[in-house]
Amino acid sequence: MNTKTSSLVAGNTQCRHSVLPKAEHRHCARHIFALWHKNYKGEEFKFMFWKAVWAYNEVDYQDALEEMGKVSPSAVEAFKGYDPRCFCRAFTNTVTKCDVVVSNMAETFNGYILGARTKHLIFMLEDIRTSLMQRLIAKREELEKYKGSICPRIQAKLEKEKDWAASCNVMPSSKMVFQVSHRLDTLTVDLTRRVCTCRKWELTGIPCCHAVACIFFLHQEAESYVHEWYKKETHLLSYSSAIPPCVGERHWPRVELLIDPPPIKVGPGRPRKNRRKDPHEDPKKPGKLTKHGTQMTCSLCQSTQHNKRRCPEKGKEVQPQPKKGRGRPRKVGNGSMDGTQAMSFDHHNLSAQPTLTGKGGRVLYRGRGSRGASTSRVHP
Template identity: 50%
Template sequence: MKILKLIKILVQSILRAVQLELPKAEHRHCARHIYANWNKSFKGEELKLLFWTFVKAYNLANFEEAITEMEDVNPVAVDALRKCGPHLFFRSFVKLDGECDVILSNMVETFNNYIMNARSHHLIDMLEDIRTMLIKRLANKKEEGLKKWKEVDIENRTCTCKKWDLRGISCCHAVASIFYLHKELESYVDQCYTREAYLRTYEGNINPCIGERHWPKIDKLIDPPPIKIGPGRPRKNRIKDPHEDPK
């Protein structure tokens, strides 16, 4: 009982701290944890699929379609979900000014695992270890970011991943760099993909020939080359590799 009381005090302290320090922050619940609790009463693969369909829906139209479909299967399950607060974990209800569609607590759990060893220490030592780890992490991520900016050469239209070089279409690294410089993405697509290049490909033509009835007639016999017919029925399909998909 004493441990539960301490946990309750800790949770209340965290909620109050967030309210004071981040008054305008949007609070969301983890859809995976809500599903775990909801699934105890409403099981089945069909309900699971419908749950994640409307939880991940970006607009109300798709959301309503999935909700209607679930109501046909189990209306009680829908009522139970509505009581959880759709605005807290449904993508179609979250605020648009956050530039974030995350409805899972994966990032928090990743960070929790990141500080797992530090959590076993004394409070002061734990905070010091976390502070030191974050200092190193920020420095390392900044250094990695600076290195990644150098992998793209916009002027020469090349990238170390080689996708841009091979395809002539900007890779994800090049796209990030082009947008960062506020330039037009279409300007960095190879000329072979332009309308003009497409038309040049088909600008040639094959002139028609006169019909067979107008060909000149000759007296000589023109026999076809000799054909050697092998035994058995003629093969129509090519011989496939042993490792090739038979279909």
């Protein structure tokens, strides 16, 4: 990390402690990765970076750094230079019940008001006000129709934890304290304090797979152990308030004082609407990065030294079998045949006479169909 970046991080740290000292400050891991990845490229470094960032406890965090140090010790020093306590899950405050390490929420809101940001100040605020007024009522009505006890997305995350809980071995220590064995690791779960050694439950407010296994051991519902902030009633309280409507300018009260909006100052050049894009972002697909820095592998032998064209195993690969046609095989006559057999049957039975079979394989009788009065068949 260069001197300029070090001084910037140090200045941000000092500002963080002087301004709003009791608030938790986090940095976007995606932006830090963009800076760190300039000197340490490749899929291997990318995997190790996010493994350290997404670790829920300090033990997994240290294991990820040790794995990174075996490849490049300087990469670990550069990683620590960005103050990991501000963008790694292992050091995140558990009071907020949020494990987000990127600024996607802010970027989403910026995209939501993108059209309003190009207007004058008064009209921009009016557009944002009306959009939020409609959004509050739409979210409230949508959640009122929901039948579950916790929010839909939280329920989906909990279902994944229920699936992973099948691989956990639970051993009770007391009525509410358990020892859980999972993937060659041993952890402690306390259902009374709602904590687990993995720290995931304490950080997110959603029971982890170890806690879910203990809850199932007691024959209880995992939904009852989800934090109150994710319950349907709490979510409805968040959208219970409403933004009052505002009348048009014609109905505003008239006063003697001259109160004018700020003057419109048009700057030089075309106004900027789009965000600053990443240098390696695909111009044809907004928001999608190119394959710059991606380590390519051979699709035949999975080697990183060559591609499929120069693979020594190119002539030895097994030819893929032709795919079977979708749907039910086509019926010919009274039997069912696949596409090849049907073509062969039609080829050897070509005739100038009209066909004797109708829909569903029924035999035609004297031009009246299978339900005709006569029972004698039409001979060619």
